[in-house]
Amino acid sequence: MEYYKIQLVAIVSFIFLFQNIQGWGEEGHYITCKIAQSRLSDTAAEAVKKLLPDYAQNDLASVCTWADRVKFYLRWSSPLHYADTPPRLCNFQYNRDCKDLDGVKGRCVVGAINNYTTQLLDYGKDTQYNLTQALLFLSHFMGDVHQPLHTGFTTDKGGNLIDVHWYRRKQNLHHVWDANIIETEEERFYDSNRDDFISAIQDNITKTWSDKVEGWEICSSDETACPNTYASEGIQAACQWAYKGAPEDSVLEDDYFLSRLPIVNLRLAQGGVRLAATLNRIFK
Numbered sequence: 001m002e003y004y005k006i007q008l009v010a011i012v013s014f015i016f017l018f019q020n021i022q023g024w025g026e027e028g029h030y031i032t033c034k035i036a037q038s039r040l041s042d043t044a045a046e047a048v049k050k051l052l053p054d055y056a057q058n059d060l061a062s063v064c065t066w067a068d069r070v071k072f073y074l075r076w077s078s079p080l081h082y083a084d085t086p087p088r089l090c091n092f093q094y095n096r097d098c099k100d101l102d103g104v105k106g107r108c109v110v111g112a113i114n115n116y117t118t119q120l121l122d123y124g125k126d127t128q129y130n131l132t133q134a135l136l137f138l139s140h141f142m143g144d145v146h147q148p149l150h151t152g153f154t155t156d157k158g159g160n161l162i163d164v165h166w167y168r169r170k171q172n173l174h175h176v177w178d179a180n181i182i183e184t185e186e187e188r189f190y191d192s193n194r195d196d197f198i199s200a201i202q203d204n205i206t207k208t209w210s211d212k213v214e215g216w217e218i219c220s221s222d223e224t225a226c227p228n229t230y231a232s233e234g235i236q237a238a239c240q241w242a243y244k245g246a247p248e249d250s251v252l253e254d255d256y257f258l259s260r261l262p263i264v265n266l267r268l269a270q271g272g273v274r275l276a277a278t279l280n281r282i283f284k
Helices: 002-015 026-038 042-051 066-072 075-081 109-120 131-144 173-190 194-206 210-217 227-242 254-282
Strands: 163-166 169-172
Touching: 026 131, 026 173, 026 194, 026 254, 042 131, 042 254, 066 075, 066 131, 075 109, 075 131, 109 131, 109 227, 109 254, 131 254, 163 173, 169 173, 173 194, 173 254, 194 210, 194 254, 210 254, 227 254
Parallel strands: none
Antiparallel strands: 163 169
């Protein structure tokens, strides 16, 4: 285990030399992991503490964007951040959609969540897997699969090829959902205070969405994780909210921001709740 942690520190030190490309965006992944760690059972919390690298100081959120950074070093991991779908079908099918650009099956965010969940089930055993790395990948990918445009259309690479203006700033649609909506909400409603934003989402989890949380947490049958469900929700949200009203060269302002903000908050909450539930099942 200590070897894995040393190896991980070496990788992180190397990749910080390069530009950082975000998934949900640094804020979104931080929020997802912060919510999740606050909901861990005692057993799961202890396992996460043991697996986290020492420099994280038992703060899962602080390393929740690690998987984005190592795409420069572990290039094989790049396709694992998304599960793009055929245009305008607005549904996810694992056998059709979970593959990389070379057509290799299982290489998408849904397959990755299943894979790293399986690896973590070896916790406490003599295992061949790097369980620290598995924890960081799983925590990040659980955030990615809840960002609607990580299950967007293949033809526009999940909105990356759709150029828009976010108010006066030129962006692509994927980045708007990765970062701009969250950053604008934090700035406008929480005086750029991330902790206050997280507290507001957690308050909604315990109050506004309290009757829905149990449904978010459960998986059918005996599954430890159920990312097919999360990806199916994601492409539906992409069709209904992300793509709608955002064609090429459109200007996205308050009408778009204020109507999409609740969807982003919901997906952040679901990602955090489900990551915690998954880790609680793994480390029961």
